[in-house]
Amino acid sequence: MTLPDLLDVVNRAGLVIDGHLDLAYNAGVGRDLTLPLDELRSREGPGARDIATVTFGALRAGRVAVCLGTLFAMPRTESSPHGYTDADGAHAQALAQLDQYRRWEDAGHVRLLRPGAEVAAHLRESARDPDATPLGVVLLMEGADPIRTPDELPFWVQQGVQIVGLSWRGTRYAGGTGVPGGLSAVGEELLDAMREQHVTLDASHLAEQSFWEALERQPDVIASHSNARARVPTDRHLTDDMLRAIGDGGGVVGTVLYNGFLHPGWARGEARTPPQTVAAMLDHLAEVAGWAHVGLGSDMDGGFGLREFPEGLNSAADLGRVADLVPADHRAGVRAGNWARWLTLDRP
Incomplete structure (x- = not known):
């Protein structure tokens, strides 16, 4: 079956497809x-902070056939006192989450996929029988601290991780949200390893300086x-220049649906x-990056709940x-096609 088909x-x-x-x-x-x-x-x-x-x-009811499902290790913060404090702690969290995905897979709730032929086959099956096909999950590491050294990247690739974001807040590898700055020396090493291992960079959460330095390497x-x-x-x-760079490189930008990320100044x-x-956010992303490079990246379970998303x-x-x-x-394209095209490209 051809890609257009x-x-x-x-x-x-x-x-x-949710990014x-x-x-x-x-x-x-x-x-x-x-x-x-x-x-x-x-x-x-009813009193839950995030419904x-x-x-x-x-x-399944929404016909979500595939998502980018994260391995997200939470660092220790004031609101997360049990988070990790070093690379070993981050590594342990990510391994536990990987085990959770595998247990869900064994129970028939998800199917772990690699980009390319596996995603294409899964989409065809989902189209034939959406109610019986498990959720396809392509693993994305959000924040690279679980990779204790760049030499460990092949291990994670073997486990199925083919997309890595260097930062959430700042990490050992790069500046991130609320923590401006560039790549560290080990961050440069990791990006070089990612390019060699054909691991995609997720630019979400990257500090602007780190973003531009990262694109030079991956x-x-x-x-x-x-x-x-x-x-x-x-x-x-992301600035318009950053969005444009992603579109020019053939990537996709997943739109976050949290109210505070759609309307300036909105508060819980x-x-x-x-x-x-x-609609206004999607229009802007498309005006800059192109409609072919805009998809969903809902983050609907990322510390938000029903009250934190738009009406409907x-x-x-x-x-x-x-x-x-x-x-x-x-x-x-926005519903699924743009992510489907990117996820089914032939990869080395």
Whole structure:
């Protein structure tokens, strides 16, 4: 099947691809994603800080066929006192999450995939029988601290990781959100190893200086969950020049759907933003990077909940509706086609 044929099949089936979900991290903090969403919400109670939006059932209801599922090690912070304090701790967290994905795979909830032929075959199966096909998960390491030294990268590649983001906040490798700066010497080594191992760079969370230094060493880059800094002016998002560089390099930018990343100044406790905030962000990303390089990177389980997403996005079952906010000619690409094209490219 040719790529145009595959994309047509994906579109006709109404499949969705999400560029960023923290599935295993959520399991690690006690969320049972195998439960029906209503039951999970009931167990967590109406007073939960973040009302759950993501379960395997909700994803299936939304025809989410594939996601980039993270290995995300949480560093120790004031709000996360049990986070890691060194590379060994980060390594242990990521291994535990990898084990969680494998246990889900054994139970038939997910299927771990490598970009290329495996993703293409999975999409064809999902289109034939979306209700019976497990969620396809392409592993993404968010924050590279679990890679204790660059020499350890081949181990993670062997486990299926083929996309790595150097930072969340700052890491040993690079500046990140709220921590400006460039690459460290070991960060340069890791990027060189990533280029040699054909591991894609995820630019989400990279500090601007680190971004430009990184592209000189590994130009194969996406942004799994980022928005436009021109619309929401914080260093969590990408400048137009950064967005343009990703599009020019053939990458995809996954749009984050958190209200505070769509509307400047929005704060928890305020009214949910209208769908137009999503439409405006998508339009800006497309104006700069091109519609062929815009997809979903919802981050719907990334420390946010129902109240933190725009009106009409009440769970992962609603993700496909985001594409209805863009011009008709580009809906299929935003819903799944642009990620599908990138994920099924022939890779060495």
